[in-house]
Amino acid sequence: MACVNNIGLEFVDDLVADGRTHFTFAEACARLGRSPGATANMLRRLVHSGLVDRVRRGHYVVRSLGVLGTRAVAESLPLAVAAAFADLPHRIAYRSALDEHDLISHPSRTVQIACTRRVRAAQLSGRPLRTILEAEGVIDVGSQPRGDSNVSDIDRALLDAAARPELVGGAAVLAEALASAGSKTDPQRLTYYAARLNWAPALCRIGSLADALELGALAGKLSPLSSRGFDIALEPRAGAPIAWRDARWRVRWAQPLDELANVVWQ
Numbered sequence: 001m002a003c004v005n006n007i008g009l010e011f012v013d014d015l016v017a018d019g020r021t022h023f024t025f026a027e028a029c030a031r032l033g034r035s036p037g038a039t040a041n042m043l044r045r046l047v048h049s050g051l052v053d054r055v056r057r058g059h060y061v062v063r064s065l066g067v068l069g070t071r072a073v074a075e076s077l078p079l080a081v082a083a084a085f086a087d088l089p090h091r092i093a094y095r096s097a098l099d100e101h102d103l104i105s106h107p108s109r110t111v112q113i114a115c116t117r118r119v120r121a122a123q124l125s126g127r128p129l130r131t132i133l134e135a136e137g138v139i140d141v142g143s144q145p146r147g148d149s150n151v152s153d154i155d156r157a158l159l160d161a162a163a164r165p166e167l168v169g170g171a172a173v174l175a176e177a178l179a180s181a182g183s184k185t186d187p188q189r190l191t192y193y194a195a196r197l198n199w200a201p202a203l204c205r206i207g208s209l210a211d212a213l214e215l216g217a218l219a220g221k222l223s224p225l226s227s228r229g230f231d232i233a234l235e236p237r238a239g240a241p242i243a244w245r246d247a248r249w250r251v252r253w254a255q256p257l258d259e260l261a262n263v264v265w266q
Helices: 006-017 025-032 036-049 077-085 094-100 155-164 173-183 185-196 200-212 257-265
Strands: 022-026 052-056 059-062 089-091 109-113 127-131 141-148 149-152 243-244 252-254
Touching: 006 025, 006 036, 006 052, 006 059, 022 077, 025 036, 025 059, 025 089, 036 052, 052 077, 059 077, 077 089, 077 094, 077 109, 077 149, 089 094, 094 109, 094 149, 094 155, 094 173, 149 155, 155 173, 155 185, 155 200, 173 200, 185 200, 200 243, 200 252, 200 257
Parallel strands: 089 149, 109 127
Antiparallel strands: 022 059, 052 059, 089 109, 141 149, 243 252
């Protein structure tokens, strides 16, 4: 463990005593009453000793007993996200939200955060970070507290994935998540969120998968928000072939029905 002086140890002890799990560089300077250079040196020693973790530039997490020296994101994604995005409206979203709800078997290493402003950081506590911009008026739709952070609830997470399948790994991952969610989904809430977000295509993708794959919790329980004069792709990508067309939902599938059925029922 790197050498940490009494000032550094007292600083960590005071944070723990105050119930603080994360702090910023500016807050550390104010608490310590030291210059930015001296504060930076002390925080560098605390990071090297494993007592705190730098989740992104200027944002730190206090390590709890039993996990000293580990990355904050390895212990708790919401903890690391709260430290990095405490000053911004945000939500753990897309594939990261599917993973938080245990809906997928192969989570991505990249942390995906919906936020009202893009941050410069490319990593969060050692893991790749991707921020997806959202307007302030919709960032809280379907958001629920998770520790000091926020995460998409199950229905918003599924709509996130259906709105931008490329961010979660494609239609197969969306199908897996829908099947895993089962009765935890709410058709009325899905429809309400889709209308609030103006995400009619996302609801069509979910409805098409639910009906075609006979996913009991949602099959036959959803309806398009409005009639459309054009088809959409289940998995938008240039040059994708058409293996099957869902006439009711007007959704073109690039995969045969049995291919996605195998993903769901394997």
